[in-house]
Amino acid sequence: MGEFELIQKHFLPLAGSVSNGALVLGPGDDCAIQRIPAGHDLVFSIDTMVEGIHFPASYPPEYLAWRALAAAASDLAAMGAAPACFTLALTLPAADDDWLTGFARGLADASHIFRLALAGGDTTRGPLSLSVQVHGTVAEGRGLRRSGARAGDLICVSGTLGDAGAALDYLEEAQPTDDMAQVLERYHHPSPRLELGESLSGLATAAIDISDGLMADLGHILEASGAGATIDQALIPLSPALSRLKGARAVDYALHAGDDYELCVTVPEAIWQVASDAIRSQMTVIGTVNQDAGLHIKDSPGHTDRPTTGFDHFRSKA
Numbered sequence: 584m585g586e587f588e589l590i591q592k593h594f595l596p597l598a599g600s601v602s603n604g605a606l607v608l609g610p611g612d613d614c615a616i617q618r619i620p621a622g623h624d625l626v627f628s629i630d631t632m633v634e635g636i637h638f639p640a641s642y643p644p645e646y647l648a649w650r651a652l653a654a655a656a657s658d659l660a661a662m663g664a665a666p667a668c669f670t671l672a673l674t675l676p677a678a679d680d681d682w683l684t685g686f687a688r689g690l691a692d693a694s695h696i697f698r699l700a701l702a703g704g705d706t707t708r709g710p711l712s713l714s715v716q717v718h719g720t721v722a723e724g725r726g727l728r729r730s731g732a733r734a735g736d737l738i739c740v741s742g743t744l745g746d747a748g749a750a751l752d753y754l755e756e757a758q759p760t761d762d763m764a765q766v767l768e769r770y771h772h773p774s775p776r777l778e779l780g781e782s783l784s785g786l787a788t789a790a791i792d793i794s795d796g797l798m799a800d801l802g803h804i805l806e807a808s809g810a811g812a813t814i815d816q817a818l819i820p821l822s823p824a825l826s827r828l829k830g831a832r833a834v835d836y837a838l839h840a841g842d843d844y845e846l847c848v849t850v851p852e853a854i855w856q857v858a859s860d861a862i863r864s865q866m867t868v869i870g871t872v873n874q875d876a877g878l879h880i881k882d883s884p885g886h887t888d889r890p891t892t893g894f895d896h897f898r899s900k901a
Contacts, residue, residue: 586706589678593687594671594701600691601700605667605720615702617668622723628658629716639754644682646771647713648689654794655715656697657775657844661792663727663784664719666697666777671704672714697777721784727848731788732808734874736849739866741776743822744797748840749829765824773844779865780846786858787848795841802878804849811877814870838880 590610598609608616619625632651634640652669659666671690675682694701699717750770753763775792783790789808791800797819805812816834825833849872850858870881 585678589683589706593683594704597687597691597694597701601694601698603667603698603700605718606700606702609668610701610703612703615668615670617702617718619720623720624723624726626659626662626664626719626721626726627716628655628662629714630655630658631714632712634711643771644686645689645692648686649693649772650770651713651715652690652693652697652699652717653773653775653844655717656699656777657773657792657794659717659719660776660780660846661727661790662719662721663725663780663787663790664721665781666699667718667720668700668702669694669715669717670702673704673706674709674712675706676709676711697775725784727780727784727787727790729789729791729804729807732804732810732812732849732872733788733851734810734872735852736788736872737852737855737868738801738812738814738847738849738870738872739855739868740793740797740820740845740847741779741866742843742845743820743825743837744793744843744845745825745829745833745836745838745840746770746822747773747842747844748796748836749825749833751840762824762828765822766828769822770842773842775844776846776865779862782859782862783846783848783850786854786862787850790846790848793841793843793845793847796839797847798838798878799841801847804847805872805876805878808849808872809876811873811875811879812870813873813879813881816880816882818867818869820867820869 595610605617607618632638638647656666746766746769750766753759753767756763759767789804791804793800819834819837821833821837829836
């Protein structure tokens with residue numbers, strides 16, 4: 584199968600499967616055309632995944648497509664942006680029709696759930712890797728940033744943390760238990776918090792998605808904001824499955840493991856107190872922003888310690 588036959592068979596059918604009014608012209612021309620509503624800013628981000636670094640060899644293509652689009656879409660959630668469209672650059676060692684059928688199926692499912700229309704892309708031959716660029720829009724001047732946290736703000740996270748990192752221990756498990764299956768599902772099918780991110784626009788002072796681990800990503804907020812923080816280990820939300828699988832070590836996964844794609848935000852306490860039930864029910868307060876620099880964790884009454892950081896491509900082992 585040649586490049587153009589590959590695109591025609593597996594990717595052009597995805598064009599038009601998501602209609603959100605943002606995409607004027609999709610695949611098939613030299614460029615796509617996106618229409619930006621009046622009074623809105625364009626928000627865009629790109630993520631790359633490489634076999635052996637971001638996913639294991641022989642990883643199922645349906646899962647890979649979902650994870651790739653979810654990782655990129657999660658950046659839109661962190662900015663409080665409404666999803667619009669995405670492009671895909673796919674490098675393949677060979678044009679394997681079965682693999683491509685599975686990949687296209689996973690991509691179609693994810694794009695529908697995340698409300699992201701396929702705008703175009705490129706395919707080439709080489710080691711398996713893919714880059715996804717996502718576009719979204721946000722009301723002018725209302726995009727969430729990392730740099731707005733202020734002393735006294737509450738630190739909140741969505742969902743539960745650590746499941747996806749723990750799942751790496753069970754990827755080769757032939758007969759996973761129910762608890763293993765639950766954390767594996769968090770790894771295979773992460774769910775970016777797009778609607779929550781949109782609802783936090785204008786409320787949160789800073790935000791980031793948790794892709795490299797809570798400690799690393801919260802550290803990015805603090806560095807950009809010129810602030811410090813203290814978080815309470817006992818308040819970090821853990822799933823029952825993770826707690827049963829890892830026991831006392833569960834909190835270490837929640838602090839340092841990546842791939843959760845939950846949100847970490849800072850919110851003034853007065854705003855948190857009047858936030859909607861829909862927001863408060865999805866988030867947990869785990870600490871406060873401090874004026875003095877440094878990221879500290881309280882792991883027992885009256886005791887704080889400075890934790891290590893999360894995943895770093897050029898410091899962590901693949």
